Amino acid sequence: MARRNDCYVDTSAFIAFVDESDKHHRLFRGLFAQAAPLVTSSLTIAEGHTWFLRKFNAERAGRFLAFVRDLPSLTIESLGEAEISEVAAVATKFKDQNLTLADSHGLAIMKEHNVKLCWSTDRHLGLTGVPLVIQHVN
Amino acid sequence: MIRTQISLDEKEYRLTKKSAKQQGISLAEYVRRAIRRSLSDADKPWMKYAGMVKSGDPNSSENENIDDVIYGSKK
Numbered sequence: 001m002a003r004r005n006d007c008y009v010d011t012s013a014f015i016a017f018v019d020e021s022d023k024h025h026r027l028f029r030g031l032f033a034q035a036a037p038l039v040t041s042s043l044t045i046a047e048g049h050t051w052f053l054r055k056f057n058a059e060r061a062g063r064f065l066a067f068v069r070d071l072p073s074l075t076i077e078s079l080g081e082a083e084i085s086e087v088a089a090v091a092t093k094f095k096d097q098n099l100t101l102a103d104s105h106g107l108a109i110m111k112e113h114n115v116k117l118c119w120s121t122d123r124h125l126g127l128t129g130v131p132l133v134i135q136h137v138n
Numbered sequence: 139m140i141r142t143q144i145s146l147d148e149k150e151y152r153l154t155k156k157s158a159k160q161q162g163i164s165l166a167e168y169v170r171r172a173i174r175r176s177l178s179d180a181d182k183p184w185m186k187y188a189g190m191v192k193s194g195d196p197n198s199s200e201n202e203n204i205d206d207v208i209y210g211s212k213k
Binding site for chain 1: 178179182183184185187188189190191192193194195196197198199200201204205207208209
């Protein structure tokens, strides 16, 4: 169970942190250095892992998992039978947005845990009104 | 400040010089900043993964690009 008001971390935040070429790299490097309490979805971790597999190789994908394991205060929420209804309701509510299951699960997690800030560059994660960190700093 | 001397291979020197120029700082300042960052991250093991890859794409974390890589383009 995540602590209330943790920041939610989306796939885009993980990628901006690990990819030195990304224009948001410096921002997310600074954010992750703070070791703030974070929460994410297991589907987000799967997306990050797949990104490395597709773009690089299994060795880099493994290093991504090592990074996730080393994060000191990250809670990973799973999508199981108990969460399916809530996640499906989110996907249905925003069906015009073609949300991925990871996005829908992320929105459900943010609602359940009263998350106040989302670490993401993806506007989809702001659909329920939680501010994106890139809006805060820009 | 203490004056010291370091040796870099040709490629490292060229890339460091280029990166420093892009940031509008001297090579010496670039190296000082890298050392400061490295020291401040020493007690944070997860920070060694910061910038672990260099895709060459400044829009790497944009949603459309991530989805294209993970799920493929919509037909």
